[in-house]
Amino acid sequence: MTSVEDLSGSWELHGDGVAVPATVPGSVHTDLLRQGRIPDPFLDDNELAVAWVGRADWTYQRDVAWHGPEHERIDLVFEGLDTVARVDLNGTTLGETRNMHRTYRFDVTSLVGAGPQPLSVHFTSAYTEAERVKSLVGPRANAYPEPFQFIRKMACSFGWDWGPTLVTAGIWRPVRLEGWSTARLAAVRPLCTYAENAGKLDLTCEIERTQDRALRAQILLDGREITSLDLDTDAVRATLDIPGVTPWNPRGYGEPALYTLTVVLLDGDRELDRWERRTGFRSVEIDRSPDDAGTRFVIHVNGEPVFAKGVNWIPDDIFPSRMTRERYELRLREAANAGVNLIRVWGGGIYEDRAFYEVCDELGLLVWQDFLFACACYPEEEPLHSEVVAEARDNVTRLSPHPSLITWNGNNENLWLHGAMSWPDDLSWGEKYYLSVLPEIVAELDPSRPYQAGSPWSGSWEHEPNDPDHQTFHSWEVWNRQDYLHYRDSTPRFVAEFGWQAPPAWRTLRDAISDEPMLPDSPGVLHHQKAEDGNGKLARGLAPHFAAPESTEAWHYLTQLNQVRAVRTGVEHWRSHWPHTAGTIVWQLNDLWPVTSWAAIDGAGRYKPLYFALREMYADRALTIQRRDGGLVVAVLNDHAEPWTGPLRIERRDTAGRLVYSIIEKVEVAPRSVALIPVPNGDLLVACLDDQRALWFEAEEFADPGLTVTAEQVPGGLDVTVHATGLARDVLLQPDRVHPGAVVDKGFVTLLPGESTTLHVRAPAELDPGSVKDPWVLTDLASVLRSGSAE
Structure with missing residues (x-):
């Protein structure tokens, strides 16, 4: 039976004159931060003060020994190395890595024994590697002034229009010693589909051996054996009918039924290895057929068309090693509770941890998975081409058990921007990946899921890639250049990206920025606004609807309101055109640090009013x-x-x-x-x-709404009742102004004359009922417009 020794935990980190204790999984930044060697990069402009970390080389060290039972083979397995690394054990180089998005396995049988042996992982700066590759293949255009397209690494660690430039390095996923004898399960790829009231399992098992023996694989579903396969070769594939199973369904369409699939590798009656996952049976198609209006893009699950109520997902932390299953579950449950049924994993981030997809499986959340290419021309030559192939094969296999995963997407915006930004095409730029390499890999390894070449993509070069009449569309003229009312000018077939910015919750902004006074254009606020002319676009977005705000507090309130109104305008307009428009994916659900952005949940995990609005506009x-x-x-x-x-x-x-x-x-x-x-x-x-x-x-009047507010202490917080004698537009209670840990159950609320509403505020400490009368805790649009300050 395979044995494992976990090598996570305590290591040592050395580099740039620094030697500190380290924690694996982790990163150089998190280790230095934990030891007080760098300031918090989320505060003020400390991001700039720690830029040197990403340009230095680093080494992780610890002693290792095999304490388990005797085996014919001992492997050193890294689930993730970020990114350019040389692995040495007792002075012997095991190998070198160039890809954050792959797993690595090294045979160390002859090098590791019962006594401790020094293990070192030497990381070269990602900048050094990117510049080396650039010198080999030549420059390529991109949307940001950083070389992220020359290295297989989380692109947004080099900065984005909502993220800091914090170029990481480290052992970012678990590492272990693995002992095995005779054979092991090198890969298991189950493709589970559902049709004609029955499940079908297309199962591939790949075997690595130390001995040439007759083996078999026992296949169990929920502990019941469904077949046994003779393994005469190192790869075997079987297609099995599975009657009597309940299909896995997305949220709102039935139960997301899951079954435990187990593959046991046997030598006679002796168990050699075991693989086990929860999976589900469902069929997925995307109707991309032509019609009189253009080309459809309608997701079908189990034969039923699904209106996609989606959000775009970016890494939830700029340091992804800090993510836990609990945090994934929190954020994904928040999405589900907002009425979301689809999560798009965006191509400038990572293939998320297994826990992410398991939670989506359990919640019935559809997952649209981008391959990791975004907003750039990507060289198709070596040394990148073989890394792209290995990475794609690794992750298609790894994610294949998850019924929530319904489509593979070749890239984010590259097919569109290549023409739209007039990027030169005299050098390779990635087209081969999206139109040839990746679809061939998906067709070979995962034909159960539809592949799309990119987002946006009209289906072929016969149409401009971002043609609203053909398949997927990204709506960015609105926000960048047009008022949000222009969402109503078109009815795309599927809106895969659109959004509107707003600052984070007040406490999130105040905790991250020490400017005194804090103004919309003070240095710290501007540093936490990464979009090109972002504050200018916020101001131009307000201008058609409101006078210029007279205070930072009014600016904060009005820009949050404008975000809600903008996204609501788009979603409700497009949703009213179902099935012509078959889905919307709001940019974006989450943030990875405190920043003014398009997110509904800010970088501290606080809800912006947009979160509550999503719950309303995505209601069944x-x-x-x-x-x-x-x-x-x-x-x-x-x-x-x-x-x-x-x-x-x-x-x-x-x-x-x-x-x-x-x-x-x-x-x-x-x-x-x-x-x-x-x-x-x-x-x-x-x-x-x-x-x-x-x-x-049609016309708006902002007279005094005659609000009366009463607050009652209840277990866990306050119940705040608001009554209006007049028309009260967009009443908002900001709970973080009462207590940093306080939450409320509603965003903007409009009351007609004579109406009341009760807002439930909950906090980890006792709250003073009088605090709801403090400035800006509870206000409404008329009060803001009359005075620029709360009354």
């Missing part, structure tokens, strides 16, 4: 009022397996919110469909069906 049943053909309609959005029937109440109110008249219309909306109900124009329209409500403001 929702209402929205839209302009169609010169008039207004109520779009009744029913993404539910049952019809939605009932009395739709439509109210016309004046600008002060007073009722003018109301009508009731009986509606019956079929499952997974949208109904459009014409309504008259008016200054303020209100549509209500069951517990759902939609508002439409």
Whole structure:
């Protein structure tokens, strides 16, 4: 039986005149930070003060010994080395690495024994390697002034328009000694599909041997043997029908049923090795057929079309070794609780840890996985080509058990930007990867999942890659150059990226920035704004809707409100066009440090108001009022397996919110469909069906809403009740202004005259009810616009 000795834990780190204790998995930055050798790079402009770390060479050291049972073979296994490393054991070089995204295995049988042997992992700066490769293959264009396309490493560690430049190095995933005899399971690749009320398992097992013996593999599902395979060669493939299983379904479409699949490698009755994962059976297709409007892009799971209510995912920490299963589960449950059913793992980050995909499996979250290419021309020559192939084969195999993974995507924006930014094509730039190498690997190793060449991509060079009428589309003219109302100008087939910026929660911003006074354009605030002319775009985005804010607090409130209004405008417009528009993937769910960005959850894990708005606009049943053909309609959005029937109440109110008249219309909306109900124009329209409500403001008046606020102490926090005598637009309670650990259950709330709402504030400490009356804890749009400060 395979034996393992974990080598995670205590190591030593040496480099640039520094010698400190180190923790593996980890990184140089986290080790230096833990020992107080560098300042926190998340604070002020400390990012610049620690830039030297990424340009230095480093060595991790510890003694190792094999204390397990005697085996014919002892391997040293690294699940992740970041990035350019030489591995030495007792003075012997085992090998060199050039790829953060691969696993490495070295035979150390003759080098490791019962006594301790020195193990060293020498890391060369990623900058040194990138410049070396650049000198070999020549320069290539990219969207950022860093050489990330010359090295197989997390691209955004070199900085992005929402991230710091913190170029890491280290043993970033677990490391172990592994002892085995006779044979081991080198790879297991289960492709589980579902059709005609039965599951199908397409199973490939690859074997590494020390002896040529007749072996077999016992295959079990939930502990029950379903077959036994004779292993006459080093690779065997079997296709098995699995009757009686329940299909895995995405959120809102049924149970995400999972089964434990076990492969036991046997020599006679002696167990040599064991592989075990939770998996599920489902079929996945993407309808990319032509129609009169262009080319569809509709995800089908188990034969049923799914409207994708998605978010883009970036690494949740600039130092990904700090991620834990608990943190993955927290963030992914937050996505699910916001109504999300699809997570796109963006191509400038990493192939996430196994825990990420396991949690998505359990929650029924669909995963769209980019291969790791983003916003650049990538050389197709050696030494990169073979690394790309090895990396793709490694990760396609590693992620194959996960039913949540539904599509492989070749790259982020490279096919589009190559033409849009007039990047030269006299040198290789990555097209071969996306249109040949990667689809061939997926076709060989994972034909159960559809492959797409890129995002955006129109399907062929017959159309411009970012053509809204053909397949996937990224909407960035809005935000970069246009007001968010222009989202309504088009109906793309599938919106894979769009978004609007806002600063993080107030406490997150204040904790990261020591500027006094802290202003929208003070040095620390600008340092934590990485987008090109980001603050200028925020200001230009406010201008069509509000006067320039008079204080930092008003700027913070209004830019957060504008983010919510912008994203709501896009999602509700496009969702009302289902199935013509078959999905939206908001940029972005999360942040990896405290920054002004497009995220719904900020870098400290606090919810921006956008998070609560996502929960409303991605609800299975929702209402929205839209302009169609010169008039207004109520779009009744029913993404539910049952019809939605009932009395739709439509109210016309004046600008002060007073009722003018109301009508009731009986509606019956079929499952997974949208109904459009014409309504008259008016200054303020209100549509209500069951517990759902939609508002439409043709003209806006910001009179005093006459708010009264009462706060009651309850176990764990406060219940804050807000009553309005007038129209109260966009009431917001910011819980982090009461206590750094406080949370609330709602974002912006609009109250009609006479209405009340209760906001539930919870915190890890007792809260003073009077604190809700402190400046800017609770305010509303009229108060902000009247004075620029809370009243």
